[in-house]
Amino acid sequence: MKKKIAAALAVTFALGVTSAFAANPFVDVPAKHWAYDAVSKLAQAGIVDGYGDGTFRGDKNITRYEMAQIVAKALAKEEKANAEQKALLNKLSAEFSEELDNLGVRVKKLEKTAPTVKISADSRIRGFENGSVDENGKLLNEAGKAATKTYTQQRFRLYVDGNVNDNVAFNGRLSAQNTNNTDVANGNNDPIYLDYGYFTFKNVANGADVLLGRQLLNLGYGLVSAPTGGYDSVKVAFGGDKVKALVGYGDISSKLGTYTASTYAWNGTANVTVPAYNTQAKNNKAGNSDIMVTTANITYTPSKSFQAIGSVYYSNTSKYAYEVYSLGAKAQLNKNFSLTGEYVTNEADLAANADDHAWNAQLGYKGANRAVPKSFGLFVNYKKYGADALDYTLTSIPVFEGINDQFTRNNGVKGLGYGVNYAFSKNFVTTVTYEDLESYNGKIDRPAFTYARAEFWF
Structure with missing residues (x-):
């Protein structure tokens, strides 16, 4: 031997x-x-x-x-x-x-x-405390009120990625989620659905790629929209190492939701109406009709330690009042510290446009890496979001995932957030955040918001 x-x-x-x-x-x-x-x-x-x-x-x-x-x-x-x-x-x-x-x-x-098709998956368990309040800052878990204070969710996603040939690739994701409402409603199971599924046609013209199908809507650093699916569109990607652009046009209506409600018994004595979690945006008067938007991301990365992104989210539907522009930047200050900031303005003609600006800033220390057990991170952020600045049914800020409630849509929100993440083992990361918030004008206090999640990749 x-x-x-x-x-x-x-x-x-x-x-x-x-x-x-x-x-x-x-x-x-x-x-x-x-x-x-x-x-x-x-x-x-x-x-x-x-x-x-x-x-x-x-x-x-x-x-x-x-x-x-x-x-x-x-x-x-x-x-x-x-x-x-x-x-x-x-x-x-x-x-x-x-x-x-x-x-x-x-x-x-x-x-x-290598195999032409790669299959992978992830799962998440998360919980919300004080996850929904009304426009007056009251918790929605009392008799006669309209939702719940505390609930948990579990989500599973299956990824399918493959190459059709040297010039065409496919990326898809199936998703399913169940919710356990511990205060008012019975648990529910969302159906399995195609979160995204699109084809990429590489180097169609002058090095540009064309993406076609149901896609992610990922703009800037997540203030306008985090990586959520359900955006039926065509996109064109082009650029070099330092400057890249991604321009798209499509229908966003499947992600916006509508006002729906279910009725439950409160301790067997009173009926409580609970609105759907993903309710309609404040400035969306188009209802369930097709809502066409133009989107753009321009990313500038001059070095490994600095990046800037400019984004556009412009509605081509008259009854959907969002014409949003954003500018953000991220800097790696040193080996351990990073700083991210983003500013947004909504230039659409609104009935009341005093609160059409939003911005946030976050200072991070290290960060949990799912490939490195026992790695961890800490962060603190400040946010100030106007009620008319964003479509809160789209956004999913990594440090504030419960922003889509009646309080925020009516009053806007501002305040400090704190968080920690930790990799217990390979492909197992937990995150806990705490938000101390009030209305945009500072006149209405919101109960502290706590959010925790455990994520798994396999």
């Missing part, structure tokens, strides 16, 4: 592995790792060339980087491999994909053998 491994390892030297590799920081591949046996089989088959002058010492430990060099050499002779040997190459390629990527092998070799 040692001779077989030694023959395979000697290829490392044939590839030009020098003393630099002996000192590299990558960990050794364990002696009993399956990759040794796989490489030995490929060496026996001649997929990995032996190095038979006897100068290599077979008892030398191997780093992952050196093993990736061996795999790279084998991939160069992939056409000589049979089905079983190609399966071994694919398995080795997946195991050492990061090292191969560093060697510049992945794009040329690995992607040719």
Whole structure:
């Protein structure tokens, strides 16, 4: 066995592995790792060339980087491999994909053998405390009132991504969610639906890509709209490394919702009407009709430590009063601290336009990384959102996901928010936020809002 491994390892030297590799920081591949046996089989088959002058010492430990060099050499002779040997190459390629990527092998070799369809998923459990209040700042969980103070939700999403050919790709996501209303209503289950599903036609003209189908609506840093699906549109993406643009046109009506209500018994004595969570926007008089909007994102990234984004969300429907423009920037102040800010103005002709501005700023320290267990982050933010500035049925600010309530739509909101996130293990991250808020003009206090979520990726 040692001779077989030694023959395979000697290829490392044939590839030009020098003393630099002996000192590299990558960990050794364990002696009993399956990759040794796989490489030995490929060496026996001649997929990995032996190095038979006897100068290599077979008892030398191997780093992952050196093993990736061996795999790279084998991939160069992939056409000589049979089905079983190609399966071994694919398995080795997946195991050492990061090292191969560093060697510049992945794009040329690995992607040719990768599956054409990738399936992944995520799930989230979240809870709200004081998640909904009326226009007077009163909790909506008392007899005769209209909603609930506390509830939990669980969501599951399935991703399907694949390449039709070298020039056409598909990205899709199915989503389902259930809600447990602990105060008033019975639990409910949302149907499984296509959150997004669109085709990307690459390099259609002068390097521009065309995206067609149900897509994400992602503008700026999330103040106008966070990455939510259900936007039936066509988009054009173009630009270079520093400046990129994404321009779209389509129908947003499927995401806006309408005023609907259900009636429940309050302790068996009184009827309570509970409006749907995603109620109609304040300035939406178009109802369920098609609501056409033009959107644009222009991103400027001059360096790794700074980025700016300008966005447009312009309605082409007269009864939908939103003509929103935003400008935001994010700076990495140093290794640990980042600062993000965004400003929005709604230039549509409104009945009352005193509250048509919104802005927020957030200072972050580190941040939980789902790939790095025990990583964590802290953040503090200040927000001031006018009631007429935004369509709050669209927005889903990462640090304030309960903003779409009657209080905010009628009065606007301002105040401080605090949060922490932590990666308990790989692909398991929790986030907790606390918001101390009042109305835009400061005259009405809102009960403190608490939000917690646990997210899983698999």
